[in-house]
Amino acid sequence: MPITIDHLRALGNEIRQRRKQNGINTLRQLEQLSGVSRQFLSAIENGYTAPKRGFTVPSDETLEKLASTLNIPLSRLHALLGRFPDTPYPAYSDTETAIIAERYDKLPAVYKRIVRDALQTAEAIASETDPDSNTG
Numbered sequence: 001m002p003i004t005i006d007h008l009r010a011l012g013n014e015i016r017q018r019r020k021q022n023g024i025n026t027l028r029q030l031e032q033l034s035g036v037s038r039q040f041l042s043a044i045e046n047g048y049t050a051p052k053r054g055f056t057v058p059s060d061e062t063l064e065k066l067a068s069t070l071n072i073p074l075s076r077l078h079a080l081l082g083r084f085p086d087t088p089y090p091a092y093s094d095t096e097t098a099i100i101a102e103r104y105d106k107l108p109a110v111y112k113r114i115v116r117d118a119l120q121t122a123e124a125i126a127s128e129t130d131p132d133s134n135t136g
Helices: 005-021 027-034 038-045 060-070 074-080 094-106 109-129
Strands: none
Touching: 005 038, 005 060, 005 074, 027 038, 027 060, 038 060, 060 074, 060 109, 074 094, 074 109
């Protein structure tokens, strides 16, 4: 599923909300804590798009910095970008889903990318083979 402006707005809203909950009042403060530039943080929080350049989509490294700084599960940020479901799979209990998300958050970046790519491929195959599927 491609990333849409709605995904970017959801991500931006989450980052802004968590920043404020953590008592970080300015983007300058978040920049100092996370190492992500103020300008890019502003773009993220505002769901910014540039007509000629397309969406401003944070890299995996940027998402990891923000997740760590703001104490957000990395899986939550990826879910907001539509990269994999944020809701429990029917076959898993809430507890099992939480364990899976926690284990995912501990994976090295290269393995996280493999998991996301595998899920995206599975969703694409499911949607090609079953147009009535609920995968995405």
